[in-house]
Amino acid sequence: MALRHTKQKEFVSRFLEASFSHPTAYDVALAAKEEGISLGITSAYRILNSLVEEGKAVKVPSVDGMVHFDFKRDDDKSHIHFVCQKCGRIFDLREEKSFASFLQADKRFQIGSLQDIIIYGICEDCQKKK
Amino acid sequence: MALRHTKQKEFVSRFLEASFSHPTAYDVALAAKEEGISLGITSAYRILNSLVEEGKAVKVPSVDGMVHFDFKRDDDKSHIHFVCQKCGRIFDLREEKSFASFLQADKRFQIGSLQDIIIYGICEDCQKKK
DNA sequence: GTCAATGCAAATCCTTTGCATTCGG
DNA sequence: CCGAATGCAAAGGATTTGCATTGAC
Numbered sequence: 244m245a246l247r248h249t250k251q252k253e254f255v256s257r258f259l260e261a262s263f264s265h266p267t268a269y270d271v272a273l274a275a276k277e278e279g280i281s282l283g284i285t286s287a288y289r290i291l292n293s294l295v296e297e298g299k300a301v302k303v304p305s306v307d308g309m310v311h312f313d314f315k316r317d318d319d320k321s322h323i324h325f326v327c328q329k330c331g332r333i334f335d336l337r338e339e340k341s342f343a344s345f346l347q348a349d350k351r352f353q354i355g356s357l358q359d360i361i362i363y364g365i366c367e368d369c370q371k372k373k
Numbered sequence: 374m375a376l377r378h379t380k381q382k383e384f385v386s387r388f389l390e391a392s393f394s395h396p397t398a399y400d401v402a403l404a405a406k407e408e409g410i411s412l413g414i415t416s417a418y419r420i421l422n423s424l425v426e427e428g429k430a431v432k433v434p435s436v437d438g439m440v441h442f443d444f445k446r447d448d449d450k451s452h453i454h455f456v457c458q459k460c461g462r463i464f465d466l467r468e469e470k471s472f473a474s475f476l477q478a479d480k481r482f483q484i485g486s487l488q489d490i491i492i493y494g495i496c497e498d499c500q501k502k503k
Numbered sequence: 504g505t506c507a508a509t510g511c512a513a514a515t516c517c518t519t520t521g522c523a524t525t526c527g528g
Numbered sequence: 529c530c531g532a533a534t535g536c537a538a539a540g541g542a543t544t545t546g547c548a549t550t551g552a553c
Contacts (some may be wrong), residue, residue, distance in 0.1 A: 247507055247552050288543060304434035363522040377527050377532055413535040417525065418518065
């Protein structure tokens with residue numbers, strides 16, 4: 244019952260690690276096809292969800308009604324997510340120490356990484372549009 | 374085109390303000406029926422969404438695939454949300470000053486209240502279950 | 504050859520929309 | 529009355545499941 248290595252799994256891991264745009268399952272499936280790799284939406288979801296279960300990626304539920312995925316990075320490359328409630332874009336906030344100290348203080352709530360902190364608000368561009 | 378005052382709107386506002394359990398639209402509709410007030414799921418969504426647009430409530434997208442709602446409270450009663458990635462329960466973190474200072478520091482990202490900060494992790498109970 | 508992985512179609516679930524009915528002002 | 533609000537049924541859209549086929553080992 245050994246896990247099998249497939250083109251699809253390999254592509255999804257590689258693509259997510261190289262991506263900083265928080266893709267959805269559809270984004271990943273589309274990117275695969277553009278690279279000539281067959282990848283159905285079903286398999287995209289299955290592979291992405293298994294990466295989350297393995298702790299290699301995090302889910303970012305957005306106001307657009309879709310779950311976006313983000314590769315989990317080393318502490319020094321980790322970041323807080325900011326989701327704009329108007330345009331739905333997701334920004335990375337490379338963050339100060341105030342959060343880190345909070346994370347370690349409260350043992351009741353186990354937080355994997357800064358990337359599991361999501362702030363919903365209005366981004367700079369959408370503030371201007373008013 | 375005056376807005377009309379209805380039993381349904383009145384119930385939803387009152388229920389959400391009194392509730393600290395972050396109900397979904399289904400929870401609200403069910404609670405209405407238990408109190409003998411007719412409230413379809415469609416209207417529950419419509420009323421809750423209008424409360425969000427009016428700035429009286431916030432949406433909390435959860436890992437359970439549903440949007441939960443929370444009444445927006447005064448600053449001194451505001452709080453950060455913690456969503457358990459295993460059981461899906463939502464906890465209120467009544468929070469230190471470290472976050473508040475961060476909120477005011479960065480003008481690029483406009484955050485309505487502490488309640489728009491959502492942290493995803495594993496809650497105490499689920500840590501024990503392992 | 505085995506059996507895990509894939510991917511299509513269908514199912515499921517949350518949320519929104521269309522539209523006829525109800526009811527507040 | 530008027531038209532906004534409700535709520536049913538249906539549509540829409542994201543995600544999952546069933547199952548026959550494919551392909552890794």
